[in-house]
Amino acid sequence: MAYPASFWMMAVGSFLMTGLDFVAIWVLLRNVDDLGGFGLAEIGFLYGATGLGIAFADLFVGRVDRLGQMIRMGRLDTMMTKPVPLLVQVCADEFALRRFARVLQASIVFVWAATYVDWSLPRALVAAEMVVSGSLIFFSLFVALACVQFWTADSSEVANAFTYGGNQVTQLPMSVFPSEIVKALTFVLPIAFVNWYPALYILGRDDPFGLPKALQFASPVAAALFLGVAALAWRTGVRHYRSTGS
Amino acid sequence: MPLHVAVATRAFKRYSTYVGATLAGIFTNCVFGVIICFVYIEVWGSNPDAGGYDVTDAVTYVWLGQAMIMTVAVWGGGSPDDLAERIRSGDVAIDFYRPVGILGWYLAADLGRAAYHLLTRGLAPTVIGGLLFDLRYPPDVGTWLLFLAAIPLAVTVSFALRMLAALTAFWLLDDVGPRMLLGFAALFFSGLTVPLVILPGALRDLAFALPWATFLQVPADIWLGKRTGPEIVEGFAFIVGWAVVLLTLCAYVLRRAERRVVVQGG
Numbered sequence: 001m002a003y004p005a006s007f008w009m010m011a012v013g014s015f016l017m018t019g020l021d022f023v024a025i026w027v028l029l030r031n032v033d034d035l036g037g038f039g040l041a042e043i044g045f046l047y048g049a050t051g052l053g054i055a056f057a058d059l060f061v062g063r064v065d066r067l068g069q070m071i072r073m074g075r076l077d078t079m080m081t082k083p084v085p086l087l088v089q090v091c092a093d094e095f096a097l098r099r100f101a102r103v104l105q106a107s108i109v110f111v112w113a114a115t116y117v118d119w120s121l122p123r124a125l126v127a128a129e130m131v132v133s134g135s136l137i138f139f140s141l142f143v144a145l146a147c148v149q150f151w152t153a154d155s156s157e158v159a160n161a162f163t164y165g166g167n168q169v170t171q172l173p174m175s176v177f178p179s180e181i182v183k184a185l186t187f188v189l190p191i192a193f194v195n196w197y198p199a200l201y202i203l204g205r206d207d208p209f210g211l212p213k214a215l216q217f218a219s220p221v222a223a224a225l226f227l228g229v230a231a232l233a234w235r236t237g238v239r240h241y242r243s244t245g246s
Numbered sequence: 247m248p249l250h251v252a253v254a255t256r257a258f259k260r261y262s263t264y265v266g267a268t269l270a271g272i273f274t275n276c277v278f279g280v281i282i283c284f285v286y287i288e289v290w291g292s293n294p295d296a297g298g299y300d301v302t303d304a305v306t307y308v309w310l311g312q313a314m315i316m317t318v319a320v321w322g323g324g325s326p327d328d329l330a331e332r333i334r335s336g337d338v339a340i341d342f343y344r345p346v347g348i349l350g351w352y353l354a355a356d357l358g359r360a361a362y363h364l365l366t367r368g369l370a371p372t373v374i375g376g377l378l379f380d381l382r383y384p385p386d387v388g389t390w391l392l393f394l395a396a397i398p399l400a401v402t403v404s405f406a407l408r409m410l411a412a413l414t415a416f417w418l419l420d421d422v423g424p425r426m427l428l429g430f431a432a433l434f435f436s437g438l439t440v441p442l443v444i445l446p447g448a449l450r451d452l453a454f455a456l457p458w459a460t461f462l463q464v465p466a467d468i469w470l471g472k473r474t475g476p477e478i479v480e481g482f483a484f485i486v487g488w489a490v491v492l493l494t495l496c497a498y499v500l501r502r503a504e505r506r507v508v509v510q511g512g
Contacts, residue, residue: 009427023434028285028444031296031297032289033292157271161270161274169281176288178284
């Protein structure tokens with residue numbers, strides 16, 4: 001740690017920044033009784049779950065969004081000579097301690113909200129599966145979107161619209177959004193599986209859109225799909241990179 | 247004066263080369279704008295008069311917010327970042343020898359940047375937002391002009407704040423910490439997290455007194471017609487007042503910094 005004061009300021013700053021979204025929800029709930037039929041603790045549960053998902057993914061994915069820069073600086077070639085899988089090297093390139101601030105902040109809200117849940121063993125298992133699946137979904141999103149940089153130089157901000165936008169939209173109950181959007185987020189870009197469907201089961205709520213209950217246990221399927229797409233994107237990208245002759 | 251115009255124009259041109267980033271940014275603005283609009287539609291559906299706004303006001307506010315993010319550089323950035331870099335490398339010593347004041351130079355550059363961001367990431371998402379949702383527009387030319395006049399003043403307040411954060415680099419080696427804390431304060435107190443009008447009691451009063459209220463809430467209230475007549479004058483006095491106070495503070499800190507650089511044998 002070169003600059004400890006700076007590290008702590010950044011960690012605190014990071015913690016506060018990610019907490020602002022929840023402050024927003026809290027303020028909104030002082031103006032209305034519920035959002036989409038869900039109260040503060042239930043929304044806190046959703047918020048914490050998606051927060052944990054993206055925080056863990058963020059932790060493990062490192063600066064994969066700098067893939068383009070690594071390519072331009074010729075670092076990818078150096079990495080390819082090593083016996084460690086390329087994706088692991090790219091992700092491990094900048095493991096930042098301060099990303100734990102995000103994990104911590106999401107954990108605090110999640111644990112607080114969890115105290116309001118009527119727990120049972122099945123629900124606990126679904127909760128564990130939810131956080132793991134959520135992390136894998138966000139991880140896959142980060143990686144797949146970064147792969148665009150194998151072809152074009154500059155695109156990381158569009159990626160943010162999907163990853164951080166995805167986090168933002170799942171912080172709130174899907175019942176806030178029109179049913180077309182919810183169906184799109186279920187069947188087209190299935191990020192609703194990060195927290196919404198498992199949470200419906202854990203919180204003991206009926207699906208406000210009348211969709212099948214089976215979806216509430218389908219997060220691992222969504223995660224597997226996302227991982228598959230990310231793996232395909234990565235392999236295709238590396239093959240393209242190799243074939244363009246360096 | 248022509249020199250400052252030249253500096254501003256050059257900054258505008260420099261930012262206009264980042265076409266890809268601008269387009270990507272507009273896309274991001276739209277995605278977040280749409281998400282927040284649905285949330286506010288839900289909220290104002292349950293509480294149609296929250297904060298004295300109706301749902302059309304709230305939805306319009308979302309797009310004004312997205313427009314102002316880059317214009318007023320809520321997340322930081324702009325010319326003070328260049329200054330911070332020059333402080334770290336020591337090149338700032340040369341700046342002190344120039345016959346042009348540092349503050350004026352960097353302010354002109356920042357205003358040039360703001361003009362570019364307003365025309366691209368300000369205008370485009372608002373137009374798209376207007377196509378997707380029912381927005382409220384200023385009722386007459388006068389109100390449009392007043393809104394537009396408030397923007398460079400708000401950018402100046404923002405500039406002064408970012409400048410103060412950058413100037414800490416003269417004392418701390420790394421100004422990232424102060425910049426992050428400033429960004430956090432800006433995000434909340436500008437009204438981008440939630441409109442200041444729906445904040446509870448004392449927090450709302452505090453927010454309306456702080457300089458960040460000039461970034462979005464005050465111009466938005468002019469646009470939405472929430473401020474009329476004398477309230478508009480009051481609003482401008484507020485913005486100008488903070489601009490003067492903060493710029494004076496910048497000048498003072500800059501002079502202290504200059505003395506420090508000279509004493510250290512620069």
